[in-house]
Amino acid sequence: MVMEISCPACESRKEISSISQEREISIRNERVRFLEEVRKCSKCGEEFLIPGIDRDPIEDAFRVYRSMHGLLQPEEIREFRKKYNITQGELAKLLGLGGATISRYENGKLQDETHDTLLKMSMNCENLRKLVLNSKDVFSDRKRALVLQAINDNTGQMADCLREFITLNLEENIPDEYRGFKKFDIVKFTNAVLYFCKEGIVKTKLNKLMFYADFQHFKDNIISITGTQYARIPFGPAPNNYDLYYPTLNRQGLVAIEEIEFPEYSGDKYISKQDPDLGVFSDGELRVLATIKARFKDATATEMSALSHEEEGYKHTDTGKIISYQYAKDLIAVRNEAAI
Numbered sequence: 001m002v003m004e005i006s007c008p009a010c011e012s013r014k015e016i017s018s019i020s021q022e023r024e025i026s027i028r029n030e031r032v033r034f035l036e037e038v039r040k041c042s043k044c045g046e047e048f049l050i051p052g053i054d055r056d057p058i059e060d061a062f063r064v065y066r067s068m069h070g071l072l073q074p075e076e077i078r079e080f081r082k083k084y085n086i087t088q089g090e091l092a093k094l095l096g097l098g099g100a101t102i103s104r105y106e107n108g109k110l111q112d113e114t115h116d117t118l119l120k121m122s123m124n125c126e127n128l129r130k131l132v133l134n135s136k137d138v139f140s141d142r143k144r145a146l147v148l149q150a151i152n153d154n155t156g157q158m159a160d161c162l163r164e165f166i167t168l169n170l171e172e173n174i175p176d177e178y179r180g181f182k183k184f185d186i187v188k189f190t191n192a193v194l195y196f197c198k199e200g201i202v203k204t205k206l207n208k209l210m211f212y213a214d215f216q217h218f219k220d221n222i223i224s225i226t227g228t229q230y231a232r233i234p235f236g237p238a239p240n241n242y243d244l245y246y247p248t249l250n251r252q253g254l255v256a257i258e259e260i261e262f263p264e265y266s267g268d269k270y271i272s273k274q275d276p277d278l279g280v281f282s283d284g285e286l287r288v289l290a291t292i293k294a295r296f297k298d299a300t301a302t303e304m305s306a307l308s309h310e311e312e313g314y315k316h317t318d319t320g321k322i323i324s325y326q327y328a329k330d331l332i333a334v335r336n337e338a339a340i
Helices: 057-069 074-083 088-094 101-106 113-122 125-134 141-155 158-169 186-196 203-221 242-251 283-295 301-308 325-330
Strands: 002-004 015-027 030-041 230-233 236-239 255-261 266-272
Touching: 015 057, 030 057, 074 101, 074 113, 088 101, 113 125, 113 242, 125 141, 186 203, 186 242, 186 266, 186 283, 203 230, 203 236, 203 242, 203 266, 203 283, 203 301, 203 325, 236 242, 236 301, 242 255
Parallel strands: none
Antiparallel strands: 002 015, 015 030, 230 236, 255 266
């Protein structure tokens, strides 16, 4: 496209061309390549954007990043809300997020992955119905009835919806090599989270502490502490379905979730709201939990993510797949055992 405007550099009203060029930037420690559209002055060669007309190149980069990681695009969130006549503020309160969170995401800010999972879960008809029915201060009685009617109008066959809900929320609980030869123990999982979150901790670091505790205990005793499966995700190993477990602990009043701001995105900090019940753990389990907490006391989430990327289990497992506890034998040594 060719148009005639004033060049901001030479102020000449010559022909300004719109050109596309490849650009690469770093988003969450990952290089992202995308096409950037800019204006170019044919007289001085200056490249520039027209505010209010041209798209922000960072927004284009975020769109590429979302596509790479299967995150919702802003218009998908907006269309979902409008489908059920829910405002931005109502949806934020429904999901336990900050008041302006949904507005920021719809306006192009890159969302936290946990928030993205919560949004996707709420898009399931039965999940949304339960959220609306259990909401206390989000809707008036009349508005709740209207939202529920919209859900009924859009769900189609309830049998299909129920099957989708079960598939999304339930998983097999077989004590195999992917659980450290132990059935998932929600009591030990919960109290391990409370133990690590006592002074407050960001989600990425919490995921790594849980991974190292379970795998270190398996390395020493051929059995995990919690029976948790750990999936390979971009920022390192994380409890499979952690985006289900952590918000549940929050809704139960066991863990507070505070939204914190980073330069390019927002994230979550978890803080225990009650002391862990250490009596559920054996002496050996407590020793490992204390060792892991002390070992990584001063490590940042970024440092722990980088360290976990060097683990054999992470390197030899495909993204999205479950890491076998058999790789615990190759675990990077954990030193400096600490007293409880």
